[in-house]
Amino acid sequence: MSILLSGIFDGVSIGSVLLIAALGLAVVFGLMGVINLAHGELIMLGAYTTFVVQNVFKPLGEPWFSLYIFVALPLAFLVSGLVGLGLEKGIIRYLYGRPLETLLATWGVSLILQQFVRSVNGLMVLAILSFCLLCFGGLWIIQRRSDWPTVKNKARTILIPLSLALATVIGILLYQTQQPALVKPWFSARNVDVTAPAWLRGGLPIGDFQLPYTRIFIIILTIICVFGTYWFLNKSSWGLRIRAVTQNRTMSACLGIPTEKVDALTFALGSGLAGIAGCGISFLGSVGPNTGQNYIVDTFMVVVVGGVGNLLGTIVAALAIGVINYLVIVGSSMFALSLASAQAPSDIVEFFQFFATTSMAKVIIFALIILFLQIKPAGLFPQKGRTAEL
Amino acid sequence: MPLFLPAFRLRLLGRFLSLAVVALGVDLIWGYTGLLSLGHGIFFALGGYAIAMFLNLQLPPGQLPEFFTLYGVKSLPLLWQPFHSLPITLLALVIIPGLVAGLLGYLIFRNRIKGVYFSILTQAALLVFYNFFNGQQKLINGTNGLKTDTQTIFGLLVSDPKVQFTIYEITVLALLLIYLLCRWLTSGRFGRLLIAIRDDETRVRFSGYDPTWFKVLVFSISGAIAGVAGALYTVQTGIITPSSMEVAFSIEIVIWVAVGGRATLVGAIIGTLLVRLAQSFLSEQFPDVWLFFQGALFLTVVTVLPNGILGGLGQLMTALGWRPRLATYPAIEADPEIQQERELLEHEQ
Numbered sequence: 001m002s003i004l005l006s007g008i009f010d011g012v013s014i015g016s017v018l019l020i021a022a023l024g025l026a027v028v029f030g031l032m033g034v035i036n037l038a039h040g041e042l043i044m045l046g047a048y049t050t051f052v053v054q055n056v057f058k059p060l061g062e063p064w065f066s067l068y069i070f071v072a073l074p075l076a077f078l079v080s081g082l083v084g085l086g087l088e089k090g091i092i093r094y095l096y097g098r099p100l101e102t103l104l105a106t107w108g109v110s111l112i113l114q115q116f117v118r119s120v121n122g123l124m125v126l127a128i129l130s131f132c133l134l135c136f137g138g139l140w141i142i143q144r145r146s147d148w149p150t151v152k153n154k155a156r157t158i159l160i161p162l163s164l165a166l167a168t169v170i171g172i173l174l175y176q177t178q179q180p181a182l183v184k185p186w187f188s189a190r191n192v193d194v195t196a197p198a199w200l201r202g203g204l205p206i207g208d209f210q211l212p213y214t215r216i217f218i219i220i221l222t223i224i225c226v227f228g229t230y231w232f233l234n235k236s237s238w239g240l241r242i243r244a245v246t247q248n249r250t251m252s253a254c255l256g257i258p259t260e261k262v263d264a265l266t267f268a269l270g271s272g273l274a275g276i277a278g279c280g281i282s283f284l285g286s287v288g289p290n291t292g293q294n295y296i297v298d299t300f301m302v303v304v305v306g307g308v309g310n311l312l313g314t315i316v317a318a319l320a321i322g323v324i325n326y327l328v329i330v331g332s333s334m335f336a337l338s339l340a341s342a343q344a345p346s347d348i349v350e351f352f353q354f355f356a357t358t359s360m361a362k363v364i365i366f367a368l369i370i371l372f373l374q375i376k377p378a379g380l381f382p383q384k385g386r387t388a389e390l
Numbered sequence: 391m392p393l394f395l396p397a398f399r400l401r402l403l404g405r406f407l408s409l410a411v412v413a414l415g416v417d418l419i420w421g422y423t424g425l426l427s428l429g430h431g432i433f434f435a436l437g438g439y440a441i442a443m444f445l446n447l448q449l450p451p452g453q454l455p456e457f458f459t460l461y462g463v464k465s466l467p468l469l470w471q472p473f474h475s476l477p478i479t480l481l482a483l484v485i486i487p488g489l490v491a492g493l494l495g496y497l498i499f500r501n502r503i504k505g506v507y508f509s510i511l512t513q514a515a516l517l518v519f520y521n522f523f524n525g526q527q528k529l530i531n532g533t534n535g536l537k538t539d540t541q542t543i544f545g546l547l548v549s550d551p552k553v554q555f556t557i558y559e560i561t562v563l564a565l566l567l568i569y570l571l572c573r574w575l576t577s578g579r580f581g582r583l584l585i586a587i588r589d590d591e592t593r594v595r596f597s598g599y600d601p602t603w604f605k606v607l608v609f610s611i612s613g614a615i616a617g618v619a620g621a622l623y624t625v626q627t628g629i630i631t632p633s634s635m636e637v638a639f640s641i642e643i644v645i646w647v648a649v650g651g652r653a654t655l656v657g658a659i660i661g662t663l664l665v666r667l668a669q670s671f672l673s674e675q676f677p678d679v680w681l682f683f684q685g686a687l688f689l690t691v692v693t694v695l696p697n698g699i700l701g702g703l704g705q706l707m708t709a710l711g712w713r714p715r716l717a718t719y720p721a722i723e724a725d726p727e728i729q730q731e732r733e734l735l736e737h738e739q
Contacts, residue, residue: 029506033506035506035509035510091689091693094693095692095693098696099505099506100420100426100505100506100509101692101696102692103426103428103506103509104641104644104645104648104688104691104692105688105689105692105693107641107688108684108685108686108687108688108689108692109685109688109689110685111638111681111682111684111685111688112681112682112685112686112689114681115678115679115681115682115685116682118678118681119678119679293637297510297513297514297517297637300510300513300514301510301514303510304507304510304511357525358521358525359521359522359524359525360521360522360525362517362518362521362522363518363521363522366514366515366517366518369514370497370498370511373497373498373501373503373511374497374500374501377501377502377503
């Protein structure tokens with residue numbers, strides 16, 4: 001029994017991480033109809049931020065090290081949110097109304113982010129900084145001219161390649177110096193581990209098994225995030241605007257809601273939530289450049305099952321997927337064990353053992369999702385409204 | 391072409407050509423029907439596994455493929471039995487992927503799930519197959535995959551240059567035939583219907599057609615094409631592993647089509663060859679930064695060159711006064727009636 005209980009508990013905690021990640025994805029998808037394949041990499045960035053913060057706090061000694069997590073969480077939110085904002089402003093803005101192209105573009109971004117984490121070093125950061133300085137500084141100077149609207153496009157087409165070329169030249173020149181501080185990669189391709197602070201190690205003993213504190217922490221974090229998002233969407237004025245644009249973009253624009261700002265804000269918020277999810281993930285296992293890939297498809301499944309732009313659906317779907325995943329593994333292995341002890345025919349025991357693996361759990365979950373979609377094609381709680389589609 | 395190239399490059403070209411076959415299949419459903427499948431690796435791998443199983447059974451009677459004995463499997467699993475015969479294998483590598491695609495497509499399209507949802511579901515299906523094939527160590531050698539280059543076919547080693555050259559010729563022939571098949575499918579009434587589904591599915595449904603079955607059919611054809619491509623690719627690389635069902639590979643296929651130009655068929659072939667050539671060149675020269683280049687390629691193609699190379703050429707031709715043949719109904723903005731209405735409204739203001 002206790003195996004089953006701890007299995008459910010593990011399932012809930014994985015489901016919680018999925019939930020934080022899926023919240024961001026669902027809000028963005030509901031608002032803009034955009035699937036962000038780089039969402040997994042935003043999770044990864046959050047996890048790496050936690051790692052960096054931890055490394056900064058380590059030399060400070062004990063009373064400080066226990067508290068690093070309270071710095072890491074907002075920082076992860078901020079880093080992922082800012083990267084998301086840049087993504088929206090730089091690329092996705094130009095692709096609205098073309099969801100499939102956005103899918104491909106964000107996949108490109110996710111590849112770049114993965115490789116960035118693998119090979120980032122001081123040199124690259126300097127090159128990127130000089131690019132930003134040249135490009136945006138130049139734009140800022142030209143912006144103050146009175147004929148800005150007429151030269152806008154020309155200025156951009158000249159400035160961006162020019163600053164790109166200059167930044168590359170600076171990078172190559174600096175590379176010649178071979179300073180180890182500049183050339184050495186920061187993270188490399190290997191996985192890194194985050195140490196949980198002392199008060200998160202160990203677990204809460206219940207009966208004959210333990211509830212690990214890290215998982216309890218993640219669940220609490222999820223509850224806070226869900227309530228925070230709920231409050232933001234339903235009580236704040238920007239949340240009202242976001243919901244308005246989600247329901248009817250054109251009409252909201254007519255009523256004077258700045259839809260572009262709403263888009264950018266929502267994207268930053270969704271990305272920030274991914275960062276927090278990354279912070280949670282860093283406590284569950286080691287973190288590497290591929291971390292995002294492992295979670296992204298599960299997250300999408302949550303969005304597909306939960307329905308678009310619907311908090312309740314997302315919550316139920318995330319928890320269900322997380323729990324079923326563990327139930328399949330734990331349940332069938334337990335069943336196989338009990339059958340084996342009851343001297344059942346070996347074929348039947350083997351049959352259940354066959355299902356007691358992570359890969360088979362994925363297969364079963366997918367089959368269940370496809371079955372579920374046969375009954376409710378628009379997710380758990382579809383948006384009501386008149387439409388010729390669906 | 392074969393006369394000028396050294397053997398190594400020729401083998402590379404053969405592989406690229408077999409990848410161009412799967413790109414043709416993706417162009418058929420993405421370019422013409424508007425369904426972005428991110429799961430074509432499934433069908434590709436199924437075809438590859440079919441031929442690999444046949445080649446692995448080319449043994450003296452009573453003997454089992456080597457890996458079975460490692461895992462203590464005594465008798466040949468039922469799944470392997472049909473692959474003793476060549477005709478059945480050749481049929482299987484078309485029919486199995488086609489059937490799997492058809493079934494998956496039916497379950498998805500039946501509920502009018504489309505657009506991004508379809509893409510995500512195909513990607514999830516891909517991941518499921520990937521996990522499944524990785525986990526089945528006893529049945530199909532799991533992560534290690536099936537080797538084919540040390541096997542024999544008609545008494546000759548598969549990796550023998552002569553056999554490889556024959557396979558190269560078969561690949562060229564298959565590419566040509568499948569190109570003609572796709573051309574034929576898209577040029578007639580069926581093709582016009584596919585384009586109609588891409589541009590306005592609701593209108594097609596209201597006109598009395600049931601788009602579901604057309605989509606299932608075209609998805610299944612595309613899956614079968616991917617199966618052929620997988621088989622050709624497998625015998626040329628010498629191994630099939632579950633890694634051909636990685637998410638990245640299936641998305642790459644889509645990018646080849648996008649680079650060449652969607653809904654052109656020729657574009658799919660050109661795009662595949664160009665991108666793969668660039669990849670083998672760049673990853674030889676700068677192994678670390680290939681992912682940067684690939685990511686940048688995705689971004690440039692999607693933002694700067696949305697119609698691909700051929701589409702860009704077409705725009706150039708139009709700019710030079712060449713009138714292109716219209717392949718689809720004009721976008722609403724270009725509709726003369728709507729333009730007229732717009733002008734009327736502006737005059738009234």
